[in-house]
Amino acid sequence: MPDSPTEIIRLVNVSKGLYDLNGQTLNRHNLVLSQVNFSLEQGEVHVLLGENGAGKSSLVKMICGAIRPDSGQIFINGKEMTANDPQQALASGVATVSQEFSLCPNLTVAENISLGRTKYNFAGFLDFPAMRALATHQLNRLGAGQIDVNRKVKHLPVAEQQLVEIAKALAANPQVLILDEPTSTLTDNQVEILFRVIHALKDSGVSMIYITHKLKEIFEVGDRVTVLRDGRSMRTVAVAESGNIDDLIQLMIGSKLDNLFNKGKHQVGETALEVLDLKSDPASPALNLTVKQGEIVGVAGIVGAGRTEFIRRIFGIDSYHSGSVTVFGKSLPKGNPQAAIQAGIGFIPEDRKRQGIVPCLAVRENICHVTMRQLSRLGWVSIASRSRLARTYVERLKVMASSLRQEIRYLSGGNQQKAILGKWLSANARILIFDEPTRGIDVITKSAIYRLMVELADRGVAILMISSELQEVVGMSDRVYVMRSNRIAKILAGEEINGETILRYAMGGDEVA
Amino acid sequence: MRRILIPALCLLLVGIMAMPILAADKKPKVAVVVKTLTGDVFQLKMAEAARDQAIQLGADATIYQAGGQTAVQRMVQIIEDLIVQQTDVIIISPLDSKAVVPVFRQAKEEGIIIVCMDQVAEGDDYVTFISTDNYAAAALGAEFAKTVLGGKGNVVVIEGAPGSSVGDDRKNGFAENIVKGSQIKVVASQTGLWTNEKAMDATQNILQANPNVDLIFSCSDGMTGGILEAVKLAGKEGKIKVISFDGSSFGIELIKSGSIIADVAQFPIKIGRMSAETGLGVYNKTIDPASLPKFIDSGTKLITSENADASLADAF
Amino acid sequence: MINRFTSVLKAKEAGIIAWILLVGLVSSILSPNFLTPNNLVNILAQSAVVGIMAIGMTMVIITGGGGIDLSAGSILGISSVVMAMTIIPPELFRDTAAMLVLPNDFWIILKALIFCLGTGAVCGFLNGCMITWAKLPPFIATLSLMAAARGTAAYISAGIPTYGMPTSLVYVGQGSISFIPIPVLVMLALGLIVHLALTRSVFGITLFAVGGNRETARFSGMNVNRLLISVYVLSGVFAAIAGVILSARGNQVHPDAGTGYELSAIGASVIGGTSMMGGAGGIPGAILGAIFMAEVQNVINILNIPVAYMKPVLGGLIVMAVLLDQWHKKRDTGE
Structure with missing residues (x-):
C-alpha cells in the first residue's frame, strides 16, 4: 500500500473515458485519462502542466470527487476514496479555486x-x-x-x-488547495501577494496543486512539476532539477503524427484582410494582422489570451476604440457584422450551439440565413430556391442529414459545422474566420474539414483560424500569430512554426529564458 | 354660582356663534371615490354631481378613481391616503363590499364621515347608503314585460359581471318576478360583463340556441347597444323586444327611436347630490347620523315611449 | 390518401384541430342548436377580432427572449377611439345620447382608417424602441404601454363611448360575402399573407432565426433590432385592424374596448402551438386557437351554463389543450 507519511494524495493508475457534463462515461475507448499516476506531498506546490485537453482538469475533478475514475485508485491521507462526492473531498480537506468561479x-x-x-x-x-x-x-x-x-x-x-x-x-x-489558473485575471501586484500567501500556506503545511499556462510561475512557486499529455502522466520532476524549459515543452507536445493534414503550398495573392493598430480601449495594446488570399493564418495562444475577443472585433460583433479593419482595401465600420459580411467575411464561431446554428430550425434554413437576401425577389424567397441552394451545399460538403427539413440540432457536431460552412460558402465569403474549427468534432469529420479549408485556400479564400489545438495550428497554418495577455507576442512563418516555439511564446517562455 | 354661570353661558353662546366662522376658515375636505370614469357614464355623472354639490355647499371636493372595474386594491390604497390627508367626508362607490371594510373602520376611528353611493359595503362604518333599489327597479321592468308579453313567452337576461351585487340584484329582480303569476320562461341568463362586445357575442349565441325569444332584459344601457346589434344581425329586429336598465339619455333616445320598449331609470345625478348633501350635513351636525336610515332609495322610474320626452330632461 | 391523412395527423396544428372537433362533437350531442350552419358561421365571426390580434401576437411571441405584447388590447382601444374621433364631428362626439347617423364619406373614412392603423403602428414602434434601445424586458415595456395607451384613450375621449358608425364601415363588421362574414374574410386574408410571409420571405426567415437563436442571427448579419421593432409595429397594426373590426361589428366605439383581449390573443397563439420560448409557431395554429376559444364561449352561451362555471371551464380547457399539444410534440420528437 502506498503509505508514505508525508503523502497526502496518491493516484494509482487511474483511467477515465470520455464523459459528458454529468460525469457519465460516454466512451471507454477514447480515454481522457489513461493510467495516470500522481502524488502530492505535504507542504509542496505541485504544478500540473499540459496542453488544452491534456487531462489536467479531469485529474483535478477526480481529486475533488466530482468525477469517478473508471479504473485505478485514489488515496487521500492513505484512505481510499470511493464515493464521487465533493462533500467527502472537502471533509478530507480538499478545497478548489476553479477557473469557472x-x-x-x-x-x-x-x-x-x-x-x-x-x-x-x-x-x-x-x-x-x-x-x-x-x-x-x-x-x-x-x-x-x-x-x-x-x-x-x-x-x-x-x-x-x-x-x-x-x-x-x-x-x-484546507489541507489540500487546488489552484486552477488563479492568476489569469489578476494584476502583477495581486499575483505577487497571492504568491506570498502560497509560500505562507506552504510553510504551514498546506499542499497545493497548481495549474498554470504561465511557465514563469512554475519557477516562482512550484516544487515539483508533472507534465500531462493526451491523458497520460509523462513525467514528474522537481522544479529545481527541471533545468531547461524546452524539455518541459517537448514533454508536453511529444512527437505527433500529423497525417491529418495535407498542407500544400498555397498560391498567395493580394491582401484580403488587414487590421491596423486595433485597440479595444485606449490603454490596451495595438493589434495588427494581415491575411492574404489563399493563405491560412493561425492565431494561437492559451485560453484567455484575447484571441476570440480580437476576432469578434474584426468581424464587428463587438466594437473597438481605435484602429482600422480593411477588407480588400475597403475600410469596415466598427461594430457592424452586416458590413463585414457584405465585404465578404464569413465567421464560423467557437460556440456552435449558441452562435453558429439556430437549433430549432431546419438544415435548409440554417444554410440560407446569409444568402436569402440574394435569393429573394422583393423580399420573398421561394421554398424551392432555398431547397436548391441548401441541397447544393449539403451534397458538396457531404452533410449527413436525413432531409433538408431535419432540425439542425439533431445533427452531429461535425455535420453542424459543415452546414455552417455551407452557409458562408453559399454567400461567397472570400475571407473565412474559423474559431476553434474542430472543437468537439470526431476525427473523420475533422480531417474532412481540414481538407475543405485547404481546398478553399487553394481557390484563393483567405482563412483566419483560431485554435487551441497546437497540432491543428502547426499542421494547417502558413503563418501563426501567437497571442499572450491580449497582445501579439510573436508572428511565426514557415519553418518557425512548430509546437515548441508556439507554446514558448504563448506561455511566456521567452520571459523566463 | 350665578356669577359664574352667566359668563360661562355667554362664552358658550359666543362660541357656538363663532363656530361657523371658524369652520369657514377651514373648508371641509370632501373626497368622491369611484371605480372608474372611463366609459362609464353613470359613474361619471354621479361623481361629478357629488363633487359639484359639495363645492356648492362650500367644501373642497375632488374625484378619485380606482382606474378600473376591478381595481380593488387601488381603491383601498386611495382610502388609506385620504385618511392620512385628514379628509372630512368620503363619498364612495365601493368596488368590493368586503375589501373596504378594514379601511372604513380605520377612517371612522379617525372621525371621517363615509357615505356609500350606488354600491354598498359590509359593516356599519358608513353613515348611510344611497342608491337605486336595484332589485325593486328590475322588478318594475319585469312587471312591464309581463303586461307587454301578455303573460306568456320566452325571455333572456343579459347579466352584468359575475360577483357584482348590483348586477345580481337586477338579474334576480327581473328573473324572479317575471315568472311570478305568468307562463313566461327565462330561457337563458348569461353574462355580458358590462361591455357591449361581450353582450353582443352572448346574445348572438343565445339566439342560435333559442329561436323563439320574445324579450331580452339588459342589465345596463352599457350593453344594450351590443344586444341590439346582435338582434339586428339575427334578423329579429322588431320581433324581439328589449328592456334596458339605467335610464341614460342614450337609453331614452333608443326608446324614442323605437329600438327598445322601456328603460328602468335610476338617477345618478340625484344619488350624487344626495350623497354630498347627507355627508356634509352630518359633518356640519345639521343631520343626526343616528336618525339616518342605513339605506336611502334614490328612486326609480320606468321610462316608456309615453314619458320618454319628459324624462330626457333629468336623465344623465 | 392514407399518407395525406397521416400527414394531417402529424401537422403541428393537429392537436388544436382535435380539440375543436372534440368540443364540437360533445356540444352537438348536448344541443341540437350547435351544429347548424348559422351557428358555425357565428363562431367564426366571433373569433375574428381575437384571431386578428393573435396573428400579430404570434409573431411577437416567436421573437423569443420573453417576447410578448401586453399592450395589444389597449392599442385596440386607443386606435378605435382615434378612428371614431376622426369620423365623428367634434360637436357630436361628446353627445352620449344619440345613436349617431353618419354619412358614408369615403375620404373621411379612409382618413380615419389611416389614422387608426397609424396609431397602432406608432404604439408598436414605441414598444419596439423600449425593447431594443432602452433594453426593457418586453413584459415591462408593453405593460407600461398598456396602461399609457388605455389612459390616453380615456383622456382624449373623455371616457365617453360613442354609438353609430357610417353604414359602409358597419358593413365591414356585420356584412357577409356569400355566407362568410367579412371579419372572417379579413382574418383569413391577413392570416394567409402573414403565413406566407413567415414561410417564404426574408422577414419570416429572419424572424424564426432571431427567435430560435438571437446570437446566431447576429453572427449571420441579421439586424435583430430592426426585426424586433417591425414585429412590434405589426402587432400594433393588427391590434388596430382588430379595433376597426370590433367597432364596425358592434357599431360603436368604447374607450375600454379590447380590455383583456391581449390575454385571449396570447391564449390563442399558445393553444395553437406557438412556443413561449420563441422560434416556433405558426399563424394557422393561432387562428384555430382563436376559433377554439370562440367555440367554447359559444357552447357556454348555447347550453346556458351559469356564469360562475364559465371562467374555470375556459381556463381548464386551455390548460388541457396546451398539455395535449406538448404531449403531442414530445411524442413526435421522441423525447
Missing part, C-alpha cells in the same frame, strides 16, 4: 466566503457579524482588505471576484 453572484462577499461554513448565533439565526469577520480575515490574508464584504459578488470586478474565490477556498482551512 463557484461564487453565487447574488450573495455578498461575506456570505460567499462563509458558504458551507455558515455560522449561526445562539438563536439559530445566521450570525452575520461572525461571517463578516471571517471574510475580512481571509481577504486581509490576501492583501485584499479593500474589498467590501457587504457587496454583492456580481458587482465586483473579475480580479476581485478571483480573490474572493481564493479567500473562500482558504476559509475552509
Whole structure:
C-alpha cells in the first residue's frame, strides 16, 4: 500500500473515458485519462502542466470527487476514496479555486466566503457579524482588505471576484488547495501577494496543486512539476532539477503524427484582410494582422489570451476604440457584422450551439440565413430556391442529414459545422474566420474539414483560424500569430512554426529564458 | 354660582356663534371615490354631481378613481391616503363590499364621515347608503314585460359581471318576478360583463340556441347597444323586444327611436347630490347620523315611449 | 390518401384541430342548436377580432427572449377611439345620447382608417424602441404601454363611448360575402399573407432565426433590432385592424374596448402551438386557437351554463389543450 507519511494524495493508475457534463462515461475507448499516476506531498506546490485537453482538469475533478475514475485508485491521507462526492473531498480537506468561479453572484462577499461554513448565533439565526469577520480575515490574508464584504459578488470586478474565490477556498482551512489558473485575471501586484500567501500556506503545511499556462510561475512557486499529455502522466520532476524549459515543452507536445493534414503550398495573392493598430480601449495594446488570399493564418495562444475577443472585433460583433479593419482595401465600420459580411467575411464561431446554428430550425434554413437576401425577389424567397441552394451545399460538403427539413440540432457536431460552412460558402465569403474549427468534432469529420479549408485556400479564400489545438495550428497554418495577455507576442512563418516555439511564446517562455 | 354661570353661558353662546366662522376658515375636505370614469357614464355623472354639490355647499371636493372595474386594491390604497390627508367626508362607490371594510373602520376611528353611493359595503362604518333599489327597479321592468308579453313567452337576461351585487340584484329582480303569476320562461341568463362586445357575442349565441325569444332584459344601457346589434344581425329586429336598465339619455333616445320598449331609470345625478348633501350635513351636525336610515332609495322610474320626452330632461 | 391523412395527423396544428372537433362533437350531442350552419358561421365571426390580434401576437411571441405584447388590447382601444374621433364631428362626439347617423364619406373614412392603423403602428414602434434601445424586458415595456395607451384613450375621449358608425364601415363588421362574414374574410386574408410571409420571405426567415437563436442571427448579419421593432409595429397594426373590426361589428366605439383581449390573443397563439420560448409557431395554429376559444364561449352561451362555471371551464380547457399539444410534440420528437 502506498503509505508514505508525508503523502497526502496518491493516484494509482487511474483511467477515465470520455464523459459528458454529468460525469457519465460516454466512451471507454477514447480515454481522457489513461493510467495516470500522481502524488502530492505535504507542504509542496505541485504544478500540473499540459496542453488544452491534456487531462489536467479531469485529474483535478477526480481529486475533488466530482468525477469517478473508471479504473485505478485514489488515496487521500492513505484512505481510499470511493464515493464521487465533493462533500467527502472537502471533509478530507480538499478545497478548489476553479477557473469557472463557484461564487453565487447574488450573495455578498461575506456570505460567499462563509458558504458551507455558515455560522449561526445562539438563536439559530445566521450570525452575520461572525461571517463578516471571517471574510475580512481571509481577504486581509490576501492583501485584499479593500474589498467590501457587504457587496454583492456580481458587482465586483473579475480580479476581485478571483480573490474572493481564493479567500473562500482558504476559509475552509484546507489541507489540500487546488489552484486552477488563479492568476489569469489578476494584476502583477495581486499575483505577487497571492504568491506570498502560497509560500505562507506552504510553510504551514498546506499542499497545493497548481495549474498554470504561465511557465514563469512554475519557477516562482512550484516544487515539483508533472507534465500531462493526451491523458497520460509523462513525467514528474522537481522544479529545481527541471533545468531547461524546452524539455518541459517537448514533454508536453511529444512527437505527433500529423497525417491529418495535407498542407500544400498555397498560391498567395493580394491582401484580403488587414487590421491596423486595433485597440479595444485606449490603454490596451495595438493589434495588427494581415491575411492574404489563399493563405491560412493561425492565431494561437492559451485560453484567455484575447484571441476570440480580437476576432469578434474584426468581424464587428463587438466594437473597438481605435484602429482600422480593411477588407480588400475597403475600410469596415466598427461594430457592424452586416458590413463585414457584405465585404465578404464569413465567421464560423467557437460556440456552435449558441452562435453558429439556430437549433430549432431546419438544415435548409440554417444554410440560407446569409444568402436569402440574394435569393429573394422583393423580399420573398421561394421554398424551392432555398431547397436548391441548401441541397447544393449539403451534397458538396457531404452533410449527413436525413432531409433538408431535419432540425439542425439533431445533427452531429461535425455535420453542424459543415452546414455552417455551407452557409458562408453559399454567400461567397472570400475571407473565412474559423474559431476553434474542430472543437468537439470526431476525427473523420475533422480531417474532412481540414481538407475543405485547404481546398478553399487553394481557390484563393483567405482563412483566419483560431485554435487551441497546437497540432491543428502547426499542421494547417502558413503563418501563426501567437497571442499572450491580449497582445501579439510573436508572428511565426514557415519553418518557425512548430509546437515548441508556439507554446514558448504563448506561455511566456521567452520571459523566463 | 350665578356669577359664574352667566359668563360661562355667554362664552358658550359666543362660541357656538363663532363656530361657523371658524369652520369657514377651514373648508371641509370632501373626497368622491369611484371605480372608474372611463366609459362609464353613470359613474361619471354621479361623481361629478357629488363633487359639484359639495363645492356648492362650500367644501373642497375632488374625484378619485380606482382606474378600473376591478381595481380593488387601488381603491383601498386611495382610502388609506385620504385618511392620512385628514379628509372630512368620503363619498364612495365601493368596488368590493368586503375589501373596504378594514379601511372604513380605520377612517371612522379617525372621525371621517363615509357615505356609500350606488354600491354598498359590509359593516356599519358608513353613515348611510344611497342608491337605486336595484332589485325593486328590475322588478318594475319585469312587471312591464309581463303586461307587454301578455303573460306568456320566452325571455333572456343579459347579466352584468359575475360577483357584482348590483348586477345580481337586477338579474334576480327581473328573473324572479317575471315568472311570478305568468307562463313566461327565462330561457337563458348569461353574462355580458358590462361591455357591449361581450353582450353582443352572448346574445348572438343565445339566439342560435333559442329561436323563439320574445324579450331580452339588459342589465345596463352599457350593453344594450351590443344586444341590439346582435338582434339586428339575427334578423329579429322588431320581433324581439328589449328592456334596458339605467335610464341614460342614450337609453331614452333608443326608446324614442323605437329600438327598445322601456328603460328602468335610476338617477345618478340625484344619488350624487344626495350623497354630498347627507355627508356634509352630518359633518356640519345639521343631520343626526343616528336618525339616518342605513339605506336611502334614490328612486326609480320606468321610462316608456309615453314619458320618454319628459324624462330626457333629468336623465344623465 | 392514407399518407395525406397521416400527414394531417402529424401537422403541428393537429392537436388544436382535435380539440375543436372534440368540443364540437360533445356540444352537438348536448344541443341540437350547435351544429347548424348559422351557428358555425357565428363562431367564426366571433373569433375574428381575437384571431386578428393573435396573428400579430404570434409573431411577437416567436421573437423569443420573453417576447410578448401586453399592450395589444389597449392599442385596440386607443386606435378605435382615434378612428371614431376622426369620423365623428367634434360637436357630436361628446353627445352620449344619440345613436349617431353618419354619412358614408369615403375620404373621411379612409382618413380615419389611416389614422387608426397609424396609431397602432406608432404604439408598436414605441414598444419596439423600449425593447431594443432602452433594453426593457418586453413584459415591462408593453405593460407600461398598456396602461399609457388605455389612459390616453380615456383622456382624449373623455371616457365617453360613442354609438353609430357610417353604414359602409358597419358593413365591414356585420356584412357577409356569400355566407362568410367579412371579419372572417379579413382574418383569413391577413392570416394567409402573414403565413406566407413567415414561410417564404426574408422577414419570416429572419424572424424564426432571431427567435430560435438571437446570437446566431447576429453572427449571420441579421439586424435583430430592426426585426424586433417591425414585429412590434405589426402587432400594433393588427391590434388596430382588430379595433376597426370590433367597432364596425358592434357599431360603436368604447374607450375600454379590447380590455383583456391581449390575454385571449396570447391564449390563442399558445393553444395553437406557438412556443413561449420563441422560434416556433405558426399563424394557422393561432387562428384555430382563436376559433377554439370562440367555440367554447359559444357552447357556454348555447347550453346556458351559469356564469360562475364559465371562467374555470375556459381556463381548464386551455390548460388541457396546451398539455395535449406538448404531449403531442414530445411524442413526435421522441423525447
